[in-house]
Amino acid sequence: MESIGVLMTYPMNTNLEEQLSNRLNLFKLWNYPSFQSFSETHANSIRALVCNTKIGADANTIDSLPNLEIVSTYSVGFDKIDLKKCREKGICVTNTPDVLTDDVADLAIALALAVFRKIPMSDGYVKSELWKCSDYPLTSKFSGKAVGIVGLGRIGSAIAKRAAAFGCPVSYPSRSEKPEAGSYKYYPNIPDLAANSQILVVACALTDETRHIVNREVIDALGPKGVIINIGRGPIIDQPELVAALVERRLGGAGLDVLENEPDVSEELIGLENVVLTPHIGSDTVETCNDMSDLLIANLEAHFNGKPLLAPVL
Numbered sequence: 646m647e648s649i650g651v652l653m654t655y656p657m658n659t660n661l662e663e664q665l666s667n668r669l670n671l672f673k674l675w676n677y678p679s680f681q682s683f684s685e686t687h688a689n690s691i692r693a694l695v696c697n698t699k700i701g702a703d704a705n706t707i708d709s710l711p712n713l714e715i716v717s718t719y720s721v722g723f724d725k726i727d728l729k730k731c732r733e734k735g736i737c738v739t740n741t742p743d744v745l746t747d748d749v750a751d752l753a754i755a756l757a758l759a760v761f762r763k764i765p766m767s768d769g770y771v772k773s774e775l776w777k778c779s780d781y782p783l784t785s786k787f788s789g790k791a792v793g794i795v796g797l798g799r800i801g802s803a804i805a806k807r808a809a810a811f812g813c814p815v816s817y818p819s820r821s822e823k824p825e826a827g828s829y830k831y832y833p834n835i836p837d838l839a840a841n842s843q844i845l846v847v848a849c850a851l852t853d854e855t856r857h858i859v860n861r862e863v864i865d866a867l868g869p870k871g872v873i874i875n876i877g878r879g880p881i882i883d884q885p886e887l888v889a890a891l892v893e894r895r896l897g898g899a900g901l902d903v904l905e906n907e908p909d910v911s912e913e914l915i916g917l918e919n920v921v922l923t924p925h926i927g928s929d930t931v932e933t934c935n936d937m938s939d940l941l942i943a944n945l946e947a948h949f950n951g952k953p954l955l956a957p958v959l
């Protein structure tokens with residue numbers, strides 16, 4: 646396999662880089678001034694593309710690599726890959742599901758706790774020695790709050806399990822009741838779900854159908870005491886509407902691991918004390934990143950050895 650050219654689009658994990666360069670002929674896109682200058686000299690050598698949530702595989706990239714056979718994303722989400730183009734050209738696509746589910750679900754609960762119990766603000770309170778002047782104001786209880794989950798897939802279900810352990814009744818939106826959802830309650834649409842939830846967790850994939858599904862109607866249905874948690878993708882929420890609702894106190898708070906146009910953050914979000922932000926770190930633990938690297942490598946090895954893919958998207 647040493648002669649097979651693989652292009653990595655972004656410096657996502659040094660362990661993965663090492664594993665790739667031990668097995669394949671690794672090219673790192675960030676060592677070239679532009680994709681165009683890379684492809685002018687090396688396009689024909691590339692048979693595999695390793696990408697992530699920051700730099701994926703758009704139609705131009707795919708078209709510029711005439712011998713491309715497989716695109717492997719170091720993520721569960723594949724919204725940065727032009728699947729239609731891959732399908733047209735018979736290019737395989739793999740992702741890294743399951744191994745990251747626990748971490749992302751943990752972070753969703755951590756964000757909810759951080760917002761309700763004001764953990765980042767109270768940390769700042771102690772560290773800036775304000776505790777000596779007065780006690781910290783009361784916060785809000787998380788246990789027992791009604792949690793609505795948009796996207797009851799692998800990650801959504803892991804969040805539901807954790808929320809249930811905190812005594813939170815769990816609901817989800819769906820056209821019909823899902824037998825596998827057990828005691829969780831279903832609502833026929835997201836505004837109804839939001840109207841009956843105190844916390845709305847966004848855990849679905851970003852697609853043309855889910856872009857901006859959390860809109861003003863949904864935010865207003867959740868209301869001034871409601872909190873939105875987003876560990877899915879930024880553009881699932883209409884961010885200007887979210888920011889306006891938070892500023893005008895039509896929404897109680899938000900815990901956001903992902904943003905529309907990340908890593909840009911609007912000044913207004915930064916200034917809000919009822920908002921907790923993390924930099925898209927849902928799966929970023931050493932343990933999980935090693936597992937994601939191993940799964941990605943196993944997918945490439947399977948492909949180049951003519952075996953079935955472990956995590957096929959296409």
Ligand SMILES: O=CC(=O)O
Nearest residue numbers: 698720721722928
């Ligand atoms: O956002 C992270 C992922 O899709 O794995």
